[in-house]
Amino acid sequence: MTEDAHETALETDALGKRYGRAWALRGCALRLPAGRIAALVGPNGAGKSTLLHLAVGLLRPDAGQVRVFGRDPRGDSETLADIGFVAQDTPLYRDFTADELITMGARLNRRWDADLARDRLTGIGIPTRKPVGGLSGGQRAQVALALALAKRPRLLLLDEPAAALDPLARHEFMGALMSAVAESGTTVLLSSHLLADLERVCDYLILLQTAHVQLAGDVDELLAQHRTLTGPRTDRPEAVPGVRSVIRASHTDRQTTLLARTTTTGTVPTDPAWSAHEVSLEDLVLAYLGAADTHRTEVTA
Ligand SMILES: Nc1ncnc2c1ncn2[C@@H]1O[C@H](COP(=O)(O)OP(=O)(O)OP(=O)(O)O)[C@@H](O)[C@H]1O
Incomplete structure (x- = not known):
């Protein structure tokens, strides 16, 4: 079963969370369509974990609202049953084996596919009868993922x-994640x-910067709306034909290079002195993270 493409999985409206006087997340307005694989990126302390904890109902908002499939996740057991969560550092009861954790999960969750979890772990050679505290970081991450998927979220x-995973383990982990969610x-x-991992698997981007949503939308649309432009040195890059807004500019004595949002999706500027190149997700994210106006908000979808 696949989700209705028009359904909204996660929606936030003016969502905020404060610790003392400091806002960890503020004015967060997002709409993540169902069926997407979304990257949540941003520098350390930007508010990513805070947003995830609000979405799973582990934190109470200090402002605004969060909805998962149209409902408040806090105190709504039906909605919580729809959400799988793997927290940072994949915390698991280290003295228990994966087999025992799978059995426990069956008691705690209404909808629980123990066979799915066992088959997944056996299929990728993860020992299910050894305490998880004795597994490698990569193996523990796979156990945490299998448990989250067993909930059929x-x-x-x-x-x-x-x-915490080495490049090969990460590659395998992301592959396992993608194959697991592709059918469901x-x-x-x-x-x-x-960013390279995210580029491979994600079709939606949410970029947080200092507690604010800086950019959000469909990855293909965002990439189509941005270009790297190179041309003669200028101190007025926003005046270059075809440029809607300049995200980042760098200069040499004779040349200016811009990462810019263009006025027309997918087109190249008309001025022949300028050349345009497509951007990667990594280029885009790095440019926005480096942008001086840290509170610019661009939400497209
Ligand atoms: N329990 C807490 N008490 C006080 N401040 C907190 C707490 N948790 C988070 N913060 C602060 O809230 C802000 C957002 O933190 P959060 O963990 O959401 O960021 P993050 O984007 O997930 O960071 P990282 O990439 O380092 O994991 C940070 O300034 C952080 O110091």
Whole structure:
């Protein structure tokens, strides 16, 4: 079963969370369509974990609202049953084996597919009868993912699930995640600093910067709306034909290079002195993170 493309998995409206006087998340307005695999990116302390904890109902908002499939996740057991969550550092009861955790899960969850979890772990060679505290970081991450998937969630929230893994283990982990969610149509929101991994698997981007949403939307649309432009040195890059807004500019004595949002999707500027190149997700994220106006908000979808 796949989700209705027009359904909204996660929606926030003026959502805010404060610790003391400091806002960890503020004025957050988002709409994540169902069925997407969304990257949640931003520098350390930007508010990513806070957003995920609000979405799973572990934190209470200090402002605004959060809705998962149209309902408040706090105190709504039906909605909580729809959400799978793998917290940062994949915390698990270290003295228990994966087999025991799977059995416990069956008692705690209404909808629980123990066979799915066992088959997944056996299939990738993870020992299920050894205490998880004695497994490697990569193996523990796979156990945490298998447990989250056994819930058969409609929304899967993952907070830097592969951060501690070596490149090969990470590649396998992301592959396993993708194959697991591909058939079910599960919506995924995945926080990570590993942009290359995200580029491979994500079709939606949410970029947080200092507690604010700086950019959000469909990855293909965002990439189509931005270009790297190179041309003669100018101190007025916003005046270059075809440029809607300049995200980042760098200069040499004779040349200016811009990462810009263009006025027309997918087109190249008309001035022949300027050349345009497509941007990667990594280029885009790095440009926005480096942008001087840290509170610019661009939400497209
Ligand atoms: N329990 C807490 N008490 C006080 N401040 C907190 C607490 N949790 C988070 N914060 C603060 O809220 C802000 C957002 O933190 P959060 O953990 O959401 O960021 P993050 O984007 O997930 O960071 P990272 O990439 O480092 O995991 C930070 O300034 C952080 O110091």
